[in-house]
Amino acid sequence: MSNTAPASTEAPTGKTPVGTLRALWPYVMRQRGLFVAWLLALACSSAATLTLPVAFRQMIDHGFSSGSNIDRTFSLVFIVVVVLALATAARFFFVSLLGERVVADLRERLYAHLIGLDAAFHDRTRSGELISRLTADAELLRSVVGSSMSVALRSTVTVLGSLVMLFVTSPKLAAWAMLGIPLAVLPIVLGGRRLQKISRDGQDRLADANTHAAEALGAVKTVQAHAREPYERGRFGQAIAIAVETARRRIGWQALVTALAIVLIFGAVTLVLWTGAHDVIAGRMTAGTLGQFVFYALIGGGSVGALAEVWNELQRAAGGMGRINELLVEEAQVRAPAQPATLPNPLRGEVRFDDVTFHYPARPDTAALENFNLRVSPGETVALVGPSGAGKSTVFSMLLRFHDPEQGRIDIDGTDIRTLDPAELRGAIALVPQSPTIFAASAADNIRYGRLEASDEEVEIAARAAEAYDFIRALPEGFDEQLGERGARLSGGQQQRIAIARALLKDAPILLLDEATSALDAQSERAVQSALEHLMAGRTTLVIAHRLATILKADRIVVMDGGRIVAEGTHAELLAQGGLYAELAKLQFLD
């Protein structure tokens, strides 16, 4: 049943659905101790379960007749029950803990993998969907390892054990029972196939709803500023309604399959009982033996029912594992070569783009950079200007190696950056983005993000140089003040100065600066400007410039359009030339 590879394109890896769960095996094996303890407890509890009917027969056949050792018989039953209870408790404990550990491990690895994947992957994947994989799908797997797997193995052992015991007890009745079980298994298998598909749909719908919510909550001010709460509520409500409807279909199927299984199994048991009752009346069998048989049949039948439910759950979880696997096999296109080169130390900070052409994977038709050539000498400040979409940010992304060029090469101090470990490359570059990321952490920790091992004193020195010291000190908790998600409690200029302090602390020889376009008030502007001067001193700086002050201070201005350099020079030279720069200058920097 599990070796028919479904032809549908949804099959995660083209492998068998439930077989996908095999990917969990290495994670289980990392918890070998717990796994073995669980198996031992399982063996004990199964043995005790299968002994119960024998004790039961003893009780019926000898327990009630005079002269028998009634106390011994009942003590035996009680001892079996105690062993069963203890073994069951141990089994539950070990397997639940195993589930928690395995899923924690899986989550950790998945997160570690996702956060290392390159920009191309993150550009095409919604982060809400990734969150859903990390939470909802991982949760599915927790129930698999922590319970379904246990039920499946226990039920299988019980089914096999009771089968053997049924034949030992009464071969004739057992043969009858054998007719019923395959009948019961068939609809379960058929129903399970369909369940797999519905379940995958359901998880996808849930991911959609999560994505909507994450997006809207992440931009709650924009939503409220547009008074779009009713619209967002509606959108989320719709997504949820679809998710529930898909779940309803899944639950419906699951209910149906379970009902069918129970009817068929217990129908068969009743039939067998009826035959057995005739044998007892005719004296061909003792009442105790029939009792024992029925007990085994109930245990075995119940376990088949449990297997049916578990089979469905396993299919659901296989969907989750499939999606997680898809992510785990994603490979970053940008990664360190086997033998990474190292940058010279100290680094002079010479940057060179040589005939670089690049298309974003999502826009294969338009080049973001085309035959782009740029050479920046150590310590030089180059201002990039150009209309929106000219490719200025792409220059930064390429230098940070978020993407690799299709053609041409990028060098730092003569070393092709493709030969470097991206981590080493990025360690040599500080980036101050247009809208800096402020984490929901203290002011000190936000600055320390530039260099995690920096001391409190170093953080304060960086804050002073970034003109951030005074306003941080004025916060109720000073450097310990929690800044709120995305710096909700800071002004735009303050957020920029935190980002500048972070870059100062990083103290990298190459600086990429994306100047904020939003206008600051004069005082804040002056503070940011002076912070930037501290930061740029002695570093090779590429700046996407939006302010006249920055342009005037740059050693050279590079005018970009359509992924190419269209002009170069100083402000005065370029103004004199007229053309694109003069136009931009009129619009952007000159009133």
Ligand SMILES: Nc1ncnc2c1ncn2[C@@H]1O[C@H](COP(=O)(O)OP(=O)(O)OP(=O)(O)O)[C@@H](O)[C@H]1O
């Ligand atoms: N992640 C991406 N995926 C696909 N296309 C992109 C991506 N980022 C940028 N582009 C496209 O590449 C081109 C260059 O974009 P880039 O962001 O470098 O321009 P820019 O000069 O920095 O613009 P702006 O000043 O508006 O930020 C644009 O046409 C843009 O639409």
